[in-house]
Amino acid sequence: MSDKPVVTRIAPSPTGAMHIGTARTALFNWLYARHTGGKYLLRVEDTDRERSTQAAVQVIFDGLAWLGLEADEAPVFQASRADRHAAAVAEMLTRGSAYRDYMTPDELEAERTAARAEGRVVRSPWRDASPNDAPDRPFVVRLKAPLEGETLIGDQVKGAVTFQNKDLDDLILLRTDGTPTYNLAVVVDDHEMGVTHVIRGDDHLNNAARQTLIYQGLGWTPPVWAHLPLIHGPDGTKLSKRHGAQAVSEFADMGYLPEAMRNYLAKLGWGHGDDEIFSDEQAVAWFDIKDVVGAPARLDWDKLNHLNNHYIRLAEPARLAALVAAILKSRDWPLHDGDLARLAHVIPFVRDGAKTTLELADAVVFALKRRPLAMTDKGKELLTEETRERFARLRAAYAGQGAWDVPSLEALNRSFAESEGVGLGKIGPALRQVLSGGSPAPDLAGALVSLGKDESLGRLDDALSLGG
Ligand code: GLU
Numbered sequence: 001m002s003d004k005p006v007v008t009r010i011a012p013s014p015t016g017a018m019h020i021g022t023a024r025t026a027l028f029n030w031l032y033a034r035h036t037g038g039k040y041l042l043r044v045e046d047t048d049r050e051r052s053t054q055a056a057v058q059v060i061f062d063g064l065a066w067l068g069l070e071a072d073e074a075p076v077f078q079a080s081r082a083d084r085h086a087a088a089v090a091e092m093l094t095r096g097s098a099y100r101d102y103m104t105p106d107e108l109e110a111e112r113t114a115a116r117a118e119g120r121v122v123r124s125p126w127r128d129a130s131p132n133d134a135p136d137r138p139f140v141v142r143l144k145a146p147l148e149g150e151t152l153i154g155d156q157v158k159g160a161v162t163f164q165n166k167d168l169d170d171l172i173l174l175r176t177d178g179t180p181t182y183n184l185a186v187v188v189d190d191h192e193m194g195v196t197h198v199i200r201g202d203d204h205l206n207n208a209a210r211q212t213l214i215y216q217g218l219g220w221t222p223p224v225w226a227h228l229p230l231i232h233g234p235d236g237t238k239l240s241k242r243h244g245a246q247a248v249s250e251f252a253d254m255g256y257l258p259e260a261m262r263n264y265l266a267k268l269g270w271g272h273g274d275d276e277i278f279s280d281e282q283a284v285a286w287f288d289i290k291d292v293v294g295a296p297a298r299l300d301w302d303k304l305n306h307l308n309n310h311y312i313r314l315a316e317p318a319r320l321a322a323l324v325a326a327i328l329k330s331r332d333w334p335l336h337d338g339d340l341a342r343l344a345h346v347i348p349f350v351r352d353g354a355k356t357t358l359e360l361a362d363a364v365v366f367a368l369k370r371r372p373l374a375m376t377d378k379g380k381e382l383l384t385e386e387t388r389e390r391f392a393r394l395r396a397a398y399a400g401q402g403a404w405d406v407p408s409l410e411a412l413n414r415s416f417a418e419s420e421g422v423g424l425g426k427i428g429p430a431l432r433q434v435l436s437g438g439s440p441a442p443d444l445a446g447a448l449v450s451l452g453k454d455e456s457l458g459r460l461d462d463a464l465s466l467g468g
Contacts, residue, residue: 006038007194010064010071011078011186013045014056017247018063020239020299021201021231024265026069028228029199031266031287033072041193042071046079047185063248067258068280076193078185085180088188088218089141089173097217098173100139101126121169142170143210143217151209156226157292158202163209171210183207187214195223199289202227226289229269229296236298243299255327255356257315260308268297276303277310305355312351312360317344320351320360327361328368339368346450349442366436367450372462373437379463382430388464390420390427391434395460404453409445434463 008029012022033040044060046052064070092098101124103111108122115122127144146165153161173184180188186207190198198208205227215222233243245251251261263278270293272278272286312320321343325335343364350363375383383391397416401408417424428444435456441447448456 004194004196006033006036007041007196008033008038008199009041009043009190009193009195010069011043011045011189011200012060013048014052014060016051016053016056016059018059018249020246020248020251020265023063023067023069023248023261024231024268025200025228026064026067027262027265028226028270028287028289028292029197030069031283032197032199032289034284035287038196039072040069041073041195042075043189043193044075044077045182045185046077047180047182049079052079059249066248066252067261069262076189078189081185081189081192082180084192085185085188086174086178089180089184092143092173092217093141095217095219097144098141099124099127099129099144099170100131100134101142101170101172102135102137102139104137121167124170127170138176140172140176141174142172143213145170145213145217151212153205153208153212153225155205155208156197156224156289157229157294158205158227159294161205161209163206165213168209168213173214183210184214187211187218187220190223191215191218191220197224197226197289199226199228202229226292228292229294231268232296232298234299234301236296239299244301255358255360256304256308257311257357260304260311263311264304264307267303268299269293277307309353309355312354312357317347320344320347320357323357324361324364327358328365331361333365333368335368336370342367345452349446349450363440366439366441366447369437369439371455371458373434373459375463376433376438379430379433379438382433383463387427387430390422391431391460392464393420394427394431395457395464398448398453398457398460401453404449406445406449409448413444435459 010022010026010029012018030040032038042060042064044052044057046057061075089098093100103124103126111122111124124142126139127142145168149165151163151165151168153163155161171183172181174180208225208227212222231239233239235243239246245254248261252258259280262280262283266278266283266287267276270287270291272282275282278286318340321340324343324347325340328335346364346367347360351360354360354363394416397412401412413424413427417427420427424444431444432441432447435441435444435447435451442450451459
């Protein structure tokens with residue numbers, strides 16, 4: 001292996017969604033480039049002009065940006081490089097590693113049938129024909145692949161994988177309309193982008209053999225290969241719709257944080273001992289492509305939820321507030337001036353139990369409600385005359401309270417209950433109703449602190465004036 005600086009790339013085809021497998025491939029390319037101090041590039045494989053709409057390309061940009069895995073340089077668009085692809089094929093024709101194949105569709109069909117019957121791959125009679133015999137009709141350009149011997153892929157994940165050359169046909173490089181085929185374009189682009197390591201899904205392992213032959217036909221050195229195992233669903237079958245989310249945008253919409261996704265995706269096929277939770281810096285320091293395991297990785301929602309909860313608890317409240325505000329907006333919740341600040345204040349009190357930002361949004365609603373809160377039937381039932389009178393005394397105690405923090409208010413609540421000669425259980429449920437209007441809320445002191453003194457007193461006043 002040479003000691004050229006490492007260059008990796010992610011080469012998605014814009015299909016309209018960014019699959020979670022593509023995200024994992026991007027992450028491993030990013031990690032390996034960062035680990036080695038190399039570069040991580042993006043190539044948009046947009047040769048399918050019908051599918052590669054601007055919107056579909058944007059999905060990839062958005063997905064990578066959301067994941068925090070943007071490339072180090074401007075993207076390369078494969079379709080814009082058709083001239084380079086054709087030039088490489090012209091070079092191969094000159095070198096004798098490619099030939100023009102003039103088989104008609106009927107001839108090709110007959111050869112296919114014969115090849116199938118004889119248990120061999122298709123071979124064109126034009127492979128060894130003299131260019132002087134060239135007829136005046138459409139042709140494709142094929143690779144003149146070796147007929148014998150083996151092609152060895154020294155894969156960093158799969159180990160040594162050997163292909164018998166007799167099983168590899170002379171693949172088409174340029175179609176009759178002069179457009180390049182997929183394998184040719186990938187080789188030319190990877191070479192000219194200086195890619196040293198091709199890290200991608202193992203559905204491309206067979207292509208690695210074919211691409212190696214193209215590299216040889218061009219007199220170029222193939223990159224280091226690393227083919228990643230597929231991601232399976234929790235039941236061990238290929239990930240599909242019935243397993244739930246597959247697209248990066250779906251995970252975002254379900255309330256997962258990008259750093260949780262990175263941590264989680266890194267664990268899909270790679271790991272560092274028993275470490276479940278690690279930072280980007282740790283992953284970069286530890287990651288080596290050689291440590292990726294060859295067996296398919298299984299999606300595990302419990303682990304993802306556990307990680308997401310961990311990162312929700314670590315995140316800056318202001319950032320979570322913005323995410324939660326966007327969720328509430330999408331639910332048509334009316335947001336008011338000051339709500340962002342209120343959210344940032346409340347979130348630390350409610351986030352411990354949240355597995356997703358959607359759950360976090362459910363947990364903050366109590367604090368955003370506007371006075372006077374609608375009282376639930378349960379609330380009305382709990383607000384007996386006796387409780388109302390007690391809450392009037394409690395209101396006075398709160399009003400005289402200086403420090404408005406959890407320990408002080410816990411102490412106040414306890415001593416208040418004592419002075420009333422009742423357990424906290426006599427006070428808590430009704431007070432929670434008054435403070436939250438029946439929405440999920442943290443425990444008493446947490447709810448009081450999240451609401452702040454003025455709002456807490458105001459909600460108590462509203463309740464006391466109800467039917468009083
Ligand atoms: N465009 C291919 C895909 O989306 C990836 C090709 C490659 O990584 O070489 O599957």
